[in-house]
Amino acid sequence: MSDEKLPVVKADEGHGAVEVAEPIADPGIEPHEYRITDIDPKAADRVERQVSAMFTLAGVLALGSCVAYFAIPRDSVFEFGPLSGNANNMAIGLCIGLALFLIGAGAIQWAKKLMVDEEISEDRHPAHSSPEQIQDITEAFKQGAAESGFGRRTLIRRGLFTGLGLLGLPAVVLLRDLGPLPGRTLYHTIWAKGIRVVNDVTARPIKPADMIVGQLVNAIPANLPPLQEESAVEYQNARAKAAVIVVRIRPTEIRTKPGRENWGIDGILCYSKICTHVGCPISLYEQTTHHVLCPCHQSTFDLADSAKVVFGPAARPLPQLPLAVDSEGYLVAQSDFTEPVGPSFFERG
Amino acid sequence: MSDKEFPAPVKYLDDRLGIGKIGRKNLRKVFPDHWSFMLGEIALYSFIILLLTGTFLTFWFKPSMAEVEYQGSYSLLKGLHMSEAYASTLDISFDVRGGLLMRQIHHWAAVLFIAAMMVHLLRIFFTGAFRKPRELNWVIGFTMLFLGIIEGFIGYGLPDDLLSGTGLRITQGMIQASPVIGTYMNFFIFGGEFPGDDMVPRFFIVHVLLIPGIILLLVSVHLFLVVYHKHTQYAGPGRTNNNVVGYPLWPVYTAKAGGFFFVVFGITALMGALMQINPVWLYGPYNPAEVTAGSQPDWYMGWLEGSVRIMPGFESHFWGITLSWNLIIPALLIPPAFVTLVALYPFIEAWITGDKREHHLLDRPRNMPTRTGIGVAFMTFYGLLWIGGGNDLIATHFGVSLNNVTWFLRFAVFLGPVLAFWVTRRIAISLQRADNDRLLHGLETGVIVRSPEGAYSEKHTPVGGYEAYTLTARDRLLPLDIGPETDDNGVRAPRRALNKLRAKLSGFYFADAVQKPTREELEEAQAHGHDADEIHELTETETYREVTSDRS
Structure with missing residues (x-):
C-alpha cells in the first residue's frame, strides 16, 4: 500500500476530492454531425x-x-x-x-x-430546498406545532402514543388463526404397532421373501390409502411424514446400532424417506454402497449403518422404523418412529 | 387556432388537472444517451408485461388445493387426482387458446425482470450512480429486486406441480429451522403441517396483489426520483456535474423508450411462442413423497440453493433444543447479511470516503479500483454459491465427483472473492495507468522514424482534445484526514477510535489509486518528449486513417 504517498484531505472539508485546476479545459459539446x-x-x-x-x-x-x-x-x-x-x-x-x-x-x-438528433443541455439544480424555502417551512411547521400544543400538552401526547402503540396488538393477534399451534404433531406419524408396510404404488403388503438383497422399495403405511377418501389434506400431510424406504442388505454388511438389534428382519431395514435436512424425499439409491442420496441438496446416508450421514448438509441420520412380521408373514411396524421425522426444529431437542 | 389555447380535449383536462404545467416542465426533459441506461427500462417493461399476462392467467387459474380428478385434454394425466391449482394450470396450458403462450411469456418475463434488475443494479454500482443524492433510490431499487425475487419464487410455487412443491418444501424446512419461532411460523404460514391446503390460496393473494402492489408503488417513486434528480451521465466534453446533455423526452425518448417497450414485449412474446419454460405437465402433481433428480429452481434462487448445498451438516443439541446451523448459517444468516451489505453500500462508501457532494457524473469502473474490486468480489461470492446450486449437474455433466465439487466450493466461496478483489483492483489500477500513458505519451502511430544518427523510434501523436478531456474529467480522490489527536488546546478529538478506523478504511479505499496528471505534467510531457515516445502532430502524409487502420 502506498497510501502515505498520497496527499490527504481534511475530514471537515467534507469530501474526499481536491479541487486543482483541471489539466484540460472543457471543450464543450462536440459539434453535431449530420446523418x-x-x-x-x-x-x-x-x-x-x-x-x-x-x-x-x-x-x-x-x-x-x-x-x-x-x-x-x-x-x-x-x-x-x-x-x-x-x-x-x-x-x-x-x-x-x-x-x-x-x-x-x-x-x-x-x-x-428521422427525428432531430441535436443534443441539448439542461441545467441541474441541487436536490435540496433553497434557504428561503427552508425558513418558510420551518416557520410554518413550528407555528402549526405551537397551535396544536402537541409539545406542551404531554398528556395528549402520551395518550396518543399509548393508543396508537397498543393498536399494533390487534393487528398481530388477529392473525392468530392463520394456523393451529404445533403441539406434538411433528413428533408423530400415522405409523403404529402392527401397521403393515405396503408398496406405495400398488398398496400391496410386503413379505420378507418378496425382497431380494440389494432391493429398495418405496413404501407407505397400510392405513394411508384409506385416508385419501376421507380428506385429501390429511392424506397429503400424513404422506409427507409417513413415507418410508424398505431396503434389504446382506446381514453381514449391516452395522447395527445398540438397541436396534431386533428392528430389522433378515437384513430388511426400514427408514423414513423424508430427508432430515429440509424434508425432500430422498430417492437415489446406490446398491453397491447402500447409500441413498437426497436429490435436493445431496445429503448422503448409509443405510447399512443406521442411515448415518456420510456427506452433505444434513446433520442427523434418517429415523429408522422398527420392523416385525405379523401372523400372516407380512412386514409390519413395531411402533411409530421413535423420534420426529423430517427436518429439524427448535424444540426437537 | 392560436398557440395560446389548448385544443378542446386537452383544455378540458388542463382546466381540471393543470396538466399543462406538468407538461411544460417535462415535455422537453433531457435524457442522456447510453446503452447501459436501458437496463432499468428492460426491468420496468418486463414488469408491465408481467402485470398484463398475469391478469390474463388469473381469469382461469384456480388458487385452490381442493382435490379434483383431472379430465382435461392432456391424456397422460387424465383421471389422476390433483389439486385444482395444478388442474387449472393444465387447462390454461392445453385448453385455453393462447393460454400456454401467456404462461410462457409470464414466466420468461419474470426471469427477465429479475435478470434486468440485477444487471441494472450492477451498472449503478460500478458507475457509482448510487452516490448522493441517489442513495435512497438505490435502496428503493434494491427493495424491488428483493421483492421481485420473492414474487418470482412464490409464483413458481403456485401451479402446485412436483417441482414447485419441492421448492416450497425446502423453504418450509428452512423456516422450520429458525430458532425459537420456526415451528410456529411454519404452522402459521402453511395453516398447519406441510403441505396442508392453505399455501396456494395464501401465496396467490401475496403474488397477485400484495407484492405487485408494493412494487408498483416503489416503481412510481423510483421513476419520480429519476425525473427529480435528472438522469446521471458519463463524463465527456460539455457534460458536467451541473448539466445533463442528451435528447428531449418529446419526441426522441417518447419514440425510443416507447418503441423499446414494444421490442421487449415482442421478444418475450417470441420466447413464449418458441421456447418452452416450466412444462409443469411433465412434472406431475405435487406429492410430498416424490422428487425428481436434478431438480433446479429458477435461476435467481440458485445462489440460495447453493449456499444451503455446500454447508456442512452442523447441528447443536443442548438443553432440549436443536440449533440447525446447517440451515441457520446458509439460509437465515448469510443471505440477509449479503443483501443488507449491498443495500447499505452507498452509505458505507460515503462514510469511508467522507464525500458529501452531489454526484451526477458517472465513474468509469477503473477510476474507482477499490469499489470495482468490491463489486467483483461480491459477484464472485454470488457466482460461486450459484455454481453450488447446481453442484449435482456439474458433477454429472463434467464427470467429476459431487463431493469434490462441494468441497472445492466450501473453500472457494471464501478465497475466491478475496482473489477476485485483488485481481480486479490491480487491473483497474493498470487501466488507469494506461489512460495516463495515453494522455502523457499520446497514441502509438505505428510510424517508425530513423534519426540521422541511426536510432529508430516510434512516433506518438497526442490524443484528440475531446478524448483527452474525457480522460481527465474525473475527481482527484484522496484519503480522509481525521486531523490531529488533540486540538490546539490539548483537548482530545471526540470518537477517536471510530475516526481512526474510518481513516484507515479510507486509506485502503484509495490506496494505489492513480491520480490524473496535472496541467503541468501534461504540458511538460508534451514539451519534452524523449526519443522513444516523442509526441508529434502528424504530418500531412500520415493521415489519421492510415495510422489507426490496424486498430479499427
Whole structure:
C-alpha cells in the first residue's frame, strides 16, 4: 500500500476530492454531425418507407394472430427440426411477438434516423430546498406545532402514543388463526404397532421373501390409502411424514446400532424417506454402497449403518422404523418412529 | 387556432388537472444517451408485461388445493387426482387458446425482470450512480429486486406441480429451522403441517396483489426520483456535474423508450411462442413423497440453493433444543447479511470516503479500483454459491465427483472473492495507468522514424482534445484526514477510535489509486518528449486513417 504517498484531505472539508485546476479545459459539446438522412432527402424518404412498412406489417401480423386463433385447431402440433410444439400457440405467439417487435423497431428507427438528433443541455439544480424555502417551512411547521400544543400538552401526547402503540396488538393477534399451534404433531406419524408396510404404488403388503438383497422399495403405511377418501389434506400431510424406504442388505454388511438389534428382519431395514435436512424425499439409491442420496441438496446416508450421514448438509441420520412380521408373514411396524421425522426444529431437542 | 389555447380535449383536462404545467416542465426533459441506461427500462417493461399476462392467467387459474380428478385434454394425466391449482394450470396450458403462450411469456418475463434488475443494479454500482443524492433510490431499487425475487419464487410455487412443491418444501424446512419461532411460523404460514391446503390460496393473494402492489408503488417513486434528480451521465466534453446533455423526452425518448417497450414485449412474446419454460405437465402433481433428480429452481434462487448445498451438516443439541446451523448459517444468516451489505453500500462508501457532494457524473469502473474490486468480489461470492446450486449437474455433466465439487466450493466461496478483489483492483489500477500513458505519451502511430544518427523510434501523436478531456474529467480522490489527536488546546478529538478506523478504511479505499496528471505534467510531457515516445502532430502524409487502420 502506498497510501502515505498520497496527499490527504481534511475530514471537515467534507469530501474526499481536491479541487486543482483541471489539466484540460472543457471543450464543450462536440459539434453535431449530420446523418445521411439529414442531408439526402432520398435517404430520409427511404427510412420513412421502412418505418411505415414495419408499422403496416405489424398490423397485418396482428390480424394474422386472430386468424391463427380461430383457424388452427388447438390440438394440432407443429414440428420442424428442433422446433416443435402446439401449432396454435406458436402461430399466435409468432404473430403477436413479431407485430410488437416491428412496432418497437419502427419507432426506434424513426427516432434514430428521422427525428432531430441535436443534443441539448439542461441545467441541474441541487436536490435540496433553497434557504428561503427552508425558513418558510420551518416557520410554518413550528407555528402549526405551537397551535396544536402537541409539545406542551404531554398528556395528549402520551395518550396518543399509548393508543396508537397498543393498536399494533390487534393487528398481530388477529392473525392468530392463520394456523393451529404445533403441539406434538411433528413428533408423530400415522405409523403404529402392527401397521403393515405396503408398496406405495400398488398398496400391496410386503413379505420378507418378496425382497431380494440389494432391493429398495418405496413404501407407505397400510392405513394411508384409506385416508385419501376421507380428506385429501390429511392424506397429503400424513404422506409427507409417513413415507418410508424398505431396503434389504446382506446381514453381514449391516452395522447395527445398540438397541436396534431386533428392528430389522433378515437384513430388511426400514427408514423414513423424508430427508432430515429440509424434508425432500430422498430417492437415489446406490446398491453397491447402500447409500441413498437426497436429490435436493445431496445429503448422503448409509443405510447399512443406521442411515448415518456420510456427506452433505444434513446433520442427523434418517429415523429408522422398527420392523416385525405379523401372523400372516407380512412386514409390519413395531411402533411409530421413535423420534420426529423430517427436518429439524427448535424444540426437537 | 392560436398557440395560446389548448385544443378542446386537452383544455378540458388542463382546466381540471393543470396538466399543462406538468407538461411544460417535462415535455422537453433531457435524457442522456447510453446503452447501459436501458437496463432499468428492460426491468420496468418486463414488469408491465408481467402485470398484463398475469391478469390474463388469473381469469382461469384456480388458487385452490381442493382435490379434483383431472379430465382435461392432456391424456397422460387424465383421471389422476390433483389439486385444482395444478388442474387449472393444465387447462390454461392445453385448453385455453393462447393460454400456454401467456404462461410462457409470464414466466420468461419474470426471469427477465429479475435478470434486468440485477444487471441494472450492477451498472449503478460500478458507475457509482448510487452516490448522493441517489442513495435512497438505490435502496428503493434494491427493495424491488428483493421483492421481485420473492414474487418470482412464490409464483413458481403456485401451479402446485412436483417441482414447485419441492421448492416450497425446502423453504418450509428452512423456516422450520429458525430458532425459537420456526415451528410456529411454519404452522402459521402453511395453516398447519406441510403441505396442508392453505399455501396456494395464501401465496396467490401475496403474488397477485400484495407484492405487485408494493412494487408498483416503489416503481412510481423510483421513476419520480429519476425525473427529480435528472438522469446521471458519463463524463465527456460539455457534460458536467451541473448539466445533463442528451435528447428531449418529446419526441426522441417518447419514440425510443416507447418503441423499446414494444421490442421487449415482442421478444418475450417470441420466447413464449418458441421456447418452452416450466412444462409443469411433465412434472406431475405435487406429492410430498416424490422428487425428481436434478431438480433446479429458477435461476435467481440458485445462489440460495447453493449456499444451503455446500454447508456442512452442523447441528447443536443442548438443553432440549436443536440449533440447525446447517440451515441457520446458509439460509437465515448469510443471505440477509449479503443483501443488507449491498443495500447499505452507498452509505458505507460515503462514510469511508467522507464525500458529501452531489454526484451526477458517472465513474468509469477503473477510476474507482477499490469499489470495482468490491463489486467483483461480491459477484464472485454470488457466482460461486450459484455454481453450488447446481453442484449435482456439474458433477454429472463434467464427470467429476459431487463431493469434490462441494468441497472445492466450501473453500472457494471464501478465497475466491478475496482473489477476485485483488485481481480486479490491480487491473483497474493498470487501466488507469494506461489512460495516463495515453494522455502523457499520446497514441502509438505505428510510424517508425530513423534519426540521422541511426536510432529508430516510434512516433506518438497526442490524443484528440475531446478524448483527452474525457480522460481527465474525473475527481482527484484522496484519503480522509481525521486531523490531529488533540486540538490546539490539548483537548482530545471526540470518537477517536471510530475516526481512526474510518481513516484507515479510507486509506485502503484509495490506496494505489492513480491520480490524473496535472496541467503541468501534461504540458511538460508534451514539451519534452524523449526519443522513444516523442509526441508529434502528424504530418500531412500520415493521415489519421492510415495510422489507426490496424486498430479499427
